[in-house]
Amino acid sequence: MKQTTSQQKEIILTGDRATGPLHLGHYVGSLKQRIQLQHIHEQTILVADMQGLTDNAHTPKKVSENILNVVADYLAVGIDPLKTTICLQSKLPALAELSMFYSNLVTISRLERNPTVKSEIQSKAFNRSVPAGFLTYPISQAADITAFNATLIPVGDDQLPMLEQTNEIVRKINSLAGKPILNECRALLSNAPRLPSTDGKNKMSKTMGNTINLGASEKDIRTAVKSMYTDPNHLRVEDPGQVEGNVVFTYLDAFHPDTNYITELKKQYQQGGLGDGTTKKILEDCLQTLISPIRERRSIYLDDKAQLIDILKRGSAIADQKTQQVLFDVKEVFGLNLF
């Protein structure tokens, strides 16, 4: 008997720019979700080296040296290469070829109006010297998504304009084809709130030293938690403290398994009588427990680079086949499958 109630299998495309090892922000923001999604849907993770180069072309090692780190991060947290296709963007020529086709269907002014790109250009202080590859990366992202004919894209809400841009291209191609060739995609918005940096102020970044990487050592974790931003007005243990904006509590909310216990702790902190040293110790223990096995697995994976490369190679071969099929369909629309 057919199971009519079973959930429709979605095609999921997700990925990370390979510009640094992954950290706890990735863990709560996307990795945990991916570990679950791989059991339900057809999931591909793209290690986005080409996109990483759009603002790092003059320091390419920042990208090339992080590719295997990112793959090791995936495996260490429990992404299963037999369930999830893990592939390397630069190994998929169809993505570049689709980008070329799509770039004729999107105007420069449309790209300049894209709110995500706009704010990223501002934050990177490119001004007028924005690289062409950076302004046009929504096109390349549309190529990535459509090349897998993905239907569901896990994103933060700041990325919604990218999906809109993708669907505009999908509709143009389908209209040129006179039939549906490409799928429109929907966003899978994460319900996890964005994890703040340990300093509570800036965006997480390796250079700011305000992240906790998945490969962080015991000492790294201790140092990071000790320097964490709490309530600057909470000077003595007996003073009432503030929980909102207190990074230690945000992390406890995100990572501590016992939510009742954390609710109790918060009450106590707000009433006074609970020192930052104590809450930080609780958080540190919790993070050490979480990260220790990840770090261990990560290090074992990184000791066997040949295996990591093999996983990426197999995943890329699968992805190449899928994306070549879509490229063929799109080239058909333009009448270019002569031979």
Next chain:
Amino acid sequence: MKQTTSQQKEIILTGDRATGPLHLGHYVGSLKQRIQLQHIHEQTILVADMQGLTDNAHTPKKVSENILNVVADYLAVGIDPLKTTICLQSKLPALAELSMFYSNLVTISRLERNPTVKSEIQSKAFNRSVPAGFLTYPISQAADITAFNATLIPVGDDQLPMLEQTNEIVRKINSLAGKPILNECRALLSNAPRLPSTDGKNKMSKTMGNTINLGASEKDIRTAVKSMYTDPNHLRVEDPGQVEGNVVFTYLDAFHPDTNYITELKKQYQQGGLGDGTTKKILEDCLQTLISPIRERRSIYLDDKAQLIDILKRGSAIADQKTQQVLFDVKEVFGLNLF
């Protein structure tokens, strides 16, 4: 004994947008030169279907339906596929991939300053709705040139800014590599003056009906020559006529094999006593003689599409191999040859 005086073999890349059949302007402007160059140098001709789409993405048949026409034109005028590699741009994924790499090294404002692109955008009245693929086509052209490591590019002087842009990219890649990976290219400027349209006013274009195609019928040629712009003040045969700006004489200069005879004709026309009917008849005879065998060969080639496709397929296979090698070298610069 080694011939030390022999000319250094250059790598030549040239090509045409596949947006219409080729005409007499192409013949004097580039085809005649290519027929000679193929005996001396290593010449590749790119049938630029992807570039044709940069401003025809919404009317793709304008491109796809002209690919084989252009190949037939090449063969009909005497380009020998055993001496010249004739290949199809869309069949060379390395070109799209190189474009992606290069687009991170070129800023949007640099593209907007490119005089060739600037004037083309103006003439096409794109305004702010210029497609991304059109603004960035100098990058794609740099990919074409460097993918073959071409050293010599036959161009009109309006195209010099494109080569400048290419060489900027070459220098950036070589500087990142720390050694010369890519060749800088030089222009091979044609000494043939630009052929005017038959109406003497507008740019040659199929839609204006002011060109003479290489496949033009006897009647097409007669009609075109009859309607040619001459000297509007030359009303009676006995009046002195003007030779400058007189399209019939410009074409006689370009195509008539007997230059002494044309010099005589011009004198007579300037003195008065030579009618436009006579000069047009001389030009028509000359063009019928030139085009008739080209038209015949062209039609034979077009009757055997499978052969044309085979020629393009073989050429593209050779070109694919060459361009993949350059792509490998460029990926090496970015540290991306993991497997």
